[in-house]
Amino acid sequence: MKVVLATCDALPAGDGDDDALFDALAGDGVDVAWASWGADIDADLVVLRVTWDYTDRLDEFLAWCDRTPALANPVRVVRWNTDKSYLVELAAHGVAVVPTALVQPGDDPVFPDGEFVVKPTIGAGSRGVGRFSDHAEALAHLRSLGVPALVQPYQSNVDTHGETALVFFAGEYSHSFHKGPMLAGGLAESDTGLYVVEKLGGIEPTTAQVELARQVLDVAAELLALQRKDFLYARVDVVEGENGEPLLLELELTEPTLGFKHTGAEAAARLSTAIQAAASR
Structure with missing residues (x-):
């Protein structure tokens, strides 16, 4: 059985987080x-992992996904998930999402009161994401992006609690890790050119967070005419709302960091098993 982990030229062997997965598969x-x-790849399964420069060449990336057989996650998932306007769609189907407004280039947005976040709808590694309270500065940032963007009220509990990333393999919960706040200075600044270095660590999620994550995956699967188990991997990022309830911040189905460095070796073993099952179909 041959499995290829897809990356980008800048990170020929990934960013280190998937080392445990590579070793588990080899083992x-x-x-x-x-x-x-x-590149044209001949394998039983091609697993998207660290393809983090695709945002600058999205059409080229999607065309490559189209012509790559046995891709995980499947190309229709990638097309849907690489545009963060899916958050608006999930909210319309009853998912508790951080309130999200879609702004097209040239629109005159109505910004929320207080602090809020502006992020491009197509982006990875938190590039182009900014936290604002000044409407003029936010509008200037939107104009500088020149692409569709999302506007969301800033969830102040992130400053103390950060984000919880819940990871699923083949539709089943595996593990979680914690992501510290990244917007204390306003704009997220990349140390690498590809992504913002995050402060990560292990964490145990609450029952409510796990229940929300499962609902998110079930609704997404229904929208894509799939089942939850059809997502080889998924990462559901949740934050604590003003009333303490969990809210979906992002659903990562394309190339998320899976936090293997912050959990036990059994997590990589679980994904190895899921990959082998998918490659055997």
Whole structure:
């Protein structure tokens, strides 16, 4: 069985978080290798992992996904998930989402009172994300982006509680990790050019967070005419709302960091098993 973990030219062997997955696959006897997206790849399964430069070449990336057989997650999932306006769609189907407004280039947005966040709808690694209270500064940032963007009230509990990332493999909960606040200074600043370095650590989620994450995946699967188990991997990022209730911040189905560095080796073993099952179909 041959499995390829897809990355980008700048990170030919990933960013280190997937080392445990690579070792787990190799230990299970899988012929596993890294390869940059864009090339024609012959494998039983191509698993999208660290393809983090795709936002600058989205059409090219999607065309590559279209012509790559046995892709995980599937290309229709990638097309839907690489545009964060899916948050508006999930909210319309009853998911508790951080209030989200979609703003097109040239629109005159109505900004929320207090602090709020502006982020491009297509982006990875928190690039282009900013926290504002001044409407003129926010509008200037929107204009500088020049692309569709989301506007969300800033959830102040993030400053003390951060975010909880819940990871699922083949539709089943695996583990969680904690993400510290990244917007204390206003704009998220990239240290690498590809992504913002995050402060991560292990955490146990609440029952309410796990229940929300499962609902998110069930609704997303229904919208895509799939089942939850059809998502080889998923990361559901939740924050605490003003009333303490969990709210969906983002659903990562394309190339998320899965937090293997912040959990036990059994997590990588679980994904290895899921990958082998998917590659055998």
